[in-house]
Structure formats: structure tokens, C-alpha cells
Amino acid sequence: xxxxxxxxxxxxxxxxxxxxxxxxxxxxxxxxxxxxxxxxxxxxxxxxxxxxxxxxxxxxxxxxxxxxxxxxxxxxxxxxxxxxxxxxxxxxxxxxxxxxxxxxxxxxxxxxxxxxxxxxxxxxxxxxxxxxxxxxxxxxxxxxxxxxxxxxxxxxxxxxxxxxxxxxxxxxxxxxxxxxxxxxxxxxxxxxxxxxxxxxxxxxxxxxxxxxxxxxxxxxxxxxxxxxxxxxxxxxxxxxxxxxxxxxxxxxxxxxxxxxxxxxxxxxxxxxxxxxxxxxxxxxxxxxxxxxxxxxxxxxxxxxxxxxxxxxxxxxxxxxx
Ligand code: UDP
Ligand code: MG
Numbered sequence: 001x002x003x004x005x006x007x008x009x010x011x012x013x014x015x016x017x018x019x020x021x022x023x024x025x026x027x028x029x030x031x032x033x034x035x036x037x038x039x040x041x042x043x044x045x046x047x048x049x050x051x052x053x054x055x056x057x058x059x060x061x062x063x064x065x066x067x068x069x070x071x072x073x074x075x076x077x078x079x080x081x082x083x084x085x086x087x088x089x090x091x092x093x094x095x096x097x098x099x100x101x102x103x104x105x106x107x108x109x110x111x112x113x114x115x116x117x118x119x120x121x122x123x124x125x126x127x128x129x130x131x132x133x134x135x136x137x138x139x140x141x142x143x144x145x146x147x148x149x150x151x152x153x154x155x156x157x158x159x160x161x162x163x164x165x166x167x168x169x170x171x172x173x174x175x176x177x178x179x180x181x182x183x184x185x186x187x188x189x190x191x192x193x194x195x196x197x198x199x200x201x202x203x204x205x206x207x208x209x210x211x212x213x214x215x216x217x218x219x220x221x222x223x224x225x226x227x228x229x230x231x232x233x234x235x236x237x238x239x240x241x242x243x244x245x246x247x248x249x250x251x252x253x254x255x256x257x258x259x260x261x262x263x264x265x266x267x268x269x270x271x272x273x274x275x276x277x278x279x280x281x282x283x284x285x286x287x288x289x290x291x292x293x294x295x296x297x298x299x300x301x302x303x304x305x306x307x308x309x310x311x312x313x314x315x316x317x318x319x320x321x
Pocket of ligand 1: 011012013014015016045073074075076079095096097098100159207208209210
């Protein structure tokens with residue numbers, strides 16, 4: 001890279017052909033007005049409409065555009081992850097392609113990163129133009145995420161965010177984890193996380209790409225993300241300690257049952273056979289479970305040695321400078 005680039009705007013898109021021209025024009029206008037050098041990185045997440053040809057057409061008149069397109073639909077997280085890989089700006093933005101997020105927020109969010117020293121500034125759609133079926137579950141998730149992560153954000157899943165470049169180069173956004181990027185960032189060591197109230201708009205073209213299944217997925221992801229940030233690096237701490245507890249409980253109980261039986265038998269007291277006591281089976285179960293938990297811990301540690309990498313995503317086409 002020869003000269004310093006002020007901002008990168010990473011835009012994941014899946015069937016958003018109609019929105020793209022307006023989005024590019026808007027980002028361009030904001031960047032020019034604020035004298036910011038910029039690049040727009042489109043990641044076409046396996047669109048089946050004309051999105052890619054629109055991108056190619058836009059590229060012809062806007063050299064600041066760079067773009068990749070996936071072989072198939074991998075999901076928003078994969079798109080962001082690969083977009084982050086390309087980004088070269090000093091401050092990297094993410095923005096949805098559907099015009100719900102406003103590029104007008106860019107200068108102020110950039111200022112917060114550069115002058116107030118935030119690693120990550122997340123948008124907060126205080127006034128939100130989405131159906132209630134989306135707003136309410138979202139409130140619940142944000143509350144849970146806040147409690148579990150200790151990060152004081154109102155809107156974890158806002159598509160509009162600004163990052164110091166180093167942040168996006170350091171996090172692995174996998175699965176459906178785009179909802180919890182601030183948690184991933186914090187886990188990676190970037191703890192200065194702020195937010196800015198942003199304008200939100202109704203979807204102008206097309207329809208939302210996330211249905212009701214987002215609730216189930218969002219909930220499961222929250223569990224894995226908090227698990228990962230607590231035990232991801234050392235699963236043995238969790239599974240090993242649980243396994244040890246189980247194993248000790250089972251072992252001691254079984255021993256006690258056997259000794260008690262032998263003692264009673266030899267001293268002419270009332271006694272029951274070991275296998276006639278329900279507790280004995282519970283003890284056996286606990287021993288087996290304990291060993292299995294231990295094994296899970298070992299497996300986790302072994303899997304840990306190989307982490308995911310970007311080459312995992314097949315790139316179909318590329319536009320680059
Ligand atoms: N998106 C994507 N891949 C997907 C689903 C969505 O790249 O599999 C993009 C989509 O094109 C949009 C952004 O992610 O730019 C947010 O999606 P959407 O607007 O459907 O989500 P909502 O605003 O309803 O939460
Ligand atoms: Mg949207």
C-alpha cells in the first residue's frame with residue numbers, strides 16, 4: 001500500500017442489486033465532503049440476483065470499489081471476515097447493503113475511534129424501523145449479551161460499526177457470530193468499546209435475509225460465544241473440573257457402598273447386596289460421565305491446536321486494484 005487510506009467500508013451483500021447504486025453514491029458523497037480517502041469493499045455472499053453485475057458496472061465509474069464474490073451463500077459472518085481481510089483503511093466500517101444504515105454517520109464514528117481512542121464504535125439503532133417481531137427478541141438478546149459479556153452496548157447486532165484496523169485483523173468472525181463481534185473483539189483484547197446512536201431507515205428494496213430462525217441461532221450463538229470466551233482457549237478447565245467432580249463423586253459413593261456392605265455382612269448386621277442399591281448405579285453413571293467429560297476436555301484441547309482460516313471460503317471472482 002503506497003498511500004494511507006482513511007477509511008474502508010466493508011459491505012456484505014446477498015441479493016441487494018437495487019440498493020447498491022444509491023449506497024455507493026451516498027458513501028462517495030460523504031467521503032468527498034469530508035475529504036476522506038476511502039475504499040468500498042463489497043463481499044457478494046453468493047447472490048442469485050444481478051448484484052455482481054451491478055458491482056462490476058459500479059466499479060467502472062468508481063475505482064475505489066473492490067469486491068469479491070463467494071461461490072455460494074456462506075452467511076454474513078463469512079462475508080465480513082473475508083472483507084476484513086482485504087480492508088486497508090485506518091478505520092474500517094461495516095455497513096449493511098440495504099440502505100438501512102446511514103453513511104452520514106461515518107465522520108463522527110471515525111472521530112470517536114481516532115480522537116476518543118475507541119477500538120470499536122457500534123451503532124445503536126435507538127429508533128428502529130423493523131417489525132416488532134424483530135425488535136423485542138433483539139432487546140432480550142442485547143440484555144443477555146450485556147450481562148454475559150459485561151460490555152455496555154444497547155445494540156450488539158447493529159450492522160453499522162467502526163473499528164480500528166487492528167481489531168478487524170485480529171478477530172475471527174465465524175458461524176453466525178457477526179451478532180456478537182463486540183464480544184469477540186473484547187475477547188481478543190480490545191476493551192475500549194463505545195457506541196453511537198445512529199439513524200436507521202426502513203428497508204427500501206428487497207426483503208430481510210434473516211427470518212424467525214434468527215432467534216434460535218442467536219440464542220445458541222450467545223451460549224457458544226460466552227463459552228468460547230471463557231473456556232475456548234482451555235476447554236480442559238471446564239470439562240476437566242466437571243469430570244473430576246463427577247468421577248470423585250461416583251468413585252467415593254461406590255466405594256462407600258461396597259465397604260458398608262462388607263462391614264455389615266461381617267458384623268452380622270442387616271445388609272443389602274451392592275447391586276440391589278439404586279445409589280450404586282448412580283455412582284457408576286457418575287464415573288462413566290466423569291471419564292467422558294475428561295475425554296471431551298482432551299478432545300477440545302486437541303482441536304484447539306488447529307484454528308479456522310480464511311482459505312476455508314472459496315472465492316469465485318475478485319476485483320482488486
Ligand atoms: N447478508 C449477507 N449474507 C446473508 C444474509 C445477509 O451478506 O446470508 C447481508 C445483507 O445483504 C445485508 C446485511 O447482511 O447487507 C444485513 O441483512 P438484512 O438486512 O437482511 O438483515 P436485517 O436488517 O433484517 O437484520
Ligand atoms: Mg437490513
